[in-house]
């Protein structure tokens with residue numbers, strides 16, 4: 001049996017003649033180093049699934065429970081591994097179920113290649129069974145997409161797909177393949193990776209003059225402030241970044257997606273930016289004299305009111321995507337390019353400094369935040385537990401070595417604020433799109449992308465129910481994901497806004513939940529629910545020690561709020577501590 | 579293919595409200611199905627009306643040229659061009675004000691033939707507007723004029739009293755006065771290593787020392 005398999009695969013590799021379009025698709029995925037594909041079969045992609053049957057040793061296919069689960073899992077996989085995520089789905093509903101994930105991957109720059117089946121080419125435009133115009137539906141939410149109607153196109157189009165997805169500013173690519181092209185046999189030569197597309201410049205070249213101008217601004221600055229995003233992680237430039245801020249003695253704060261690029265307890269890590277970020281970084285954005293933005297895009301959740309954002313500062317913006325420069329915040333010096341290249345150049349040119357007084361200013365704000373907000377959250381005197389203390393206790397047990405995947409809502413902000421990270425690619429969350437339901441499938445993908453690492457999902461009672469069916473995927477493939485449901489019996493984040501801005505008119509945020517432990521049990525996943533503080537540490541320890549996946553539900557305060565908060569439409573310096 | 583006036587909104591192109599004025603965007607692209615939609619949605623997503631859009635081949639083989647007219651502020655237009663250039667199949671997007679380009683639109687007018695033969699005034703009118711007869715039939719005659727918007731519009735006004743049957747105007751086509759054509763640029767795009775001219779960076783002022791490490 002085994003030998004039979006091997007000869008079969010060898011044959012394909014050496015073939016210079018006839019293979020099917022479907023086989024060519026799989027050969028391309030293998031040549032691109034893909035080992036794990038998340039997918040769901042259906043009529044229009046059956047030839048590819050039939051071919052997949054012959055590749056059990058080379059390609060691992062994870063059958064999810066919903067195509068949204070497939071793409072979020074692929075995103076989680078991409079973000080924990082730094083590789084391209086891979087998805088298969090059928091036409092029509094299979095393809096439309098990918099749309100949320102594509103939009104999420106697009107806005108969070110996640111490299112994913114999706115292959116969707118499509119009806120036979122001669123049926124295109126006839127409203128055939130399960131035909132949808134996938135190319136046009138997905139155009140705004142893909143970096144690139146393409147419809148293949150002839151098998152001979154498959155090798156070079158897939159090569160382009162992988163090249164585009166992973167280079168420059170990464171993003172999702174969708175390739176729609178009509179059924180006839182999947183079946184069609186053609187003369188297959190070999191697979192050549194794509195390395196150049198004449199109309200596509202993945203990264204702008206770096207100009208020495210800008211780097212020099214930026215270095216000069218930094219050297220003259222009295223109160224320089226670095227804000228960084230996912231660009232550091234995507235550019236695999238964590239080391240270069242650390243060297244840069246350490247030489248310059250620069251305080252550095254992160255966006256939600258930049259989190260984990262710099263260890264949380266690095267002395268120059270001054271915390272989180274934005275709506276629920278830390279006090280100091282927000283207020284001092286409007287006091288610094290030089291703002292150095294690296295691999296981030298000035299999202300409105302980060303900047304608050306734009307016309308009152310860092311107006312006093314000279315802005316240096318390092319980004320690989322020229323369209324981001326001056327999009328939201330006008331830069332004084334734009335440093336276009338890959339930060340893996342630009343950061344070492346800058347480091348070379350900046351003076352060794354330590355801005356102790358300036359850094360201390362951040363610490364003063366931190367102290368104030370500890371007194372007014374953080375202490376209450378991490379060491380509460382209330383009877384009922386807070387989300388913050390769950391994260392704090394988790395930190396003590398994992399020591400910051402775990403991958404934390406979150407869903408969207410209050411628990412997400414609390415997790416980002418308080419979770420400890422020692423290494424990069426460890427915080428996986430839906431930042432730009434804020435997709436509830438992202439967490440569970442993304443955690444499955446994250447675990448498969450970094451199997452050696454402990455992977456913990458932090459999820460709310462609302463969002464968990466959006467993709468809860470993926471517990472079936474965990475069951476079937478025995479994916480070791482630890483799930484912590486922070487149950488506040490509310491769509492908490494929306495309730496918080498209703499409390500603060502809509503006079504406590506709690507309109508449809510009171511969500512009922514099933515017995516999550518029982519549900520997990522139904523899927524063969526162990527778990528327990530706790531509500532007393534005295535049980536917290538032991539329960540977390542039990543979860544971590546458990547062999548295999550585990551669900552821990554923690555009942556937390558129903559009407560707790562996440563603070564600080566920059567209310568929508570306010571400037572970052574108007575941040576509220578309570 | 580050409581599409582003139584995406585919708586019939588009454589917004590005027592020359593009104594100059596809040597610093598908005600006409601810009602002609604010239605986009606050089608690969609010839610690929612679906613690209614028209616990808617470019618169009620960059621505008622529609624931002625609720626920006628395309629006044630006129632024309633797609634044609636360019637002087638460089640295999641390279642297509644989009645000519646798009648919108649009325650916007652320069653800042654918006656610059657950002658739009660960056661977004662357009664982000665599309666994988668787009669090689670380059672330029673934007674220009676009307677005084678930086680030579681532009682023309684073509685119009686066709688269908689007029690009852692008897693009116694022309696009977697009324698000498700009409701013939702003189704057409705002559706004055708530089709209209710050329712393309713088809714002459716017993717029942718109607720089709721005239722063509724080429725020029726700026728005011729010119730083609732002027733003839734409609736003039737013909738209306740005489741029973742203009744049908745009118746159609748093409749999208750704008752434009753050539754940038756300062757452009758040297760796209761041949762040379764294309765060579766740079768074909769190089770696997772980016773040439774220095776590739777990145778047009780308005781801050782840099784043509785200084786092109788490249789930092790090599």
Ligand SMILES: Cc1ncc(C[n+]2csc(CCOP(=O)(O)OP(=O)(O)O)c2C)c(N)n1
Nearest residue numbers: 409410411434436460461462463491492493
């Ligand atoms: C798909 C989707 N629908 C709606 C929202 C709006 N939304 C943001 S947070 C939130 C509440 C989330 O509730 P829960 O999952 O219980 O988390 P909590 O805020 O209570 O921690 C909602 C409804 C969203 N982000 N995503």
Ligand SMILES: [Mg+2]
Nearest residue numbers: 460461490492
């Ligand atoms: Mg909740």
